[in-house]
Amino acid sequence: MAQKPAKAPGVSRLRRNGAAKRLTRAFFARDVLTVAPDLIGATFLVDGVGGIIVEVEAYHHTDPAAHSFRGPTPRNQVMFGPPGFVYVYRSYGIHWCVNFVCEPAGSASAVLIRAIEPTFGIEEMKRRRGLEDIRTLCSGPGKLTEAMGITIAHNGLALDAQPIELFARPSDVEVVTGVRIGITKAVELPWRFGLKGSQFLSKPFAPSSRGA
DNA sequence: TCCCCGATTCCCT
């Protein structure tokens, strides 16, 4: 039991190979509405466990649905700090949700990570979730934090330093847009972004001509 | 100090 579990197959190659470019803090030093769709297809790992980001939502301080709308508080202070850091909060007293802070700096802008396609450390994620079905393993903001072991202990960590790793998507992807989920304010803003056709979303995206 | 409710998930009908 002193033995460390083996790293998930393929992670070392991802880390070594120039084909998988690491995302640095500079990637997040851009407007949140630019960063959010650019994150679709990127790989997000914590301690080598995680997968491909397939769904996100953008929030910022002029947005009544955002935690930061009413100004800085102890809970949301990371949102008001520099870009490239993690903001974690507790949702409904039960779940953790993870955000990446973006520019403009001090504007309390962040991208909520809503779903990933599991690719690394799948057995570990299944164990943490007590679940076998890979399609629902990380298909929601509370699900993916449980699967990846993310808690308030990760609040304020840098996105380009251990234990977090982010890799740019290897090629362009088709990104679909929609209204955000689970909010009651500013419900009309099309600030939800997803990987077109993904089987790992928290909810399907409505056909563009209908809905909301 | 009190009270309401949420960037959710899961289970039941």
Place this chain on the structure above:
DNA sequence: GGGAATCGGGGAT
């Protein structure tokens, strides 16, 4: 489809 679980944040008193 509907409601419970569960608790901290923050507006209201």
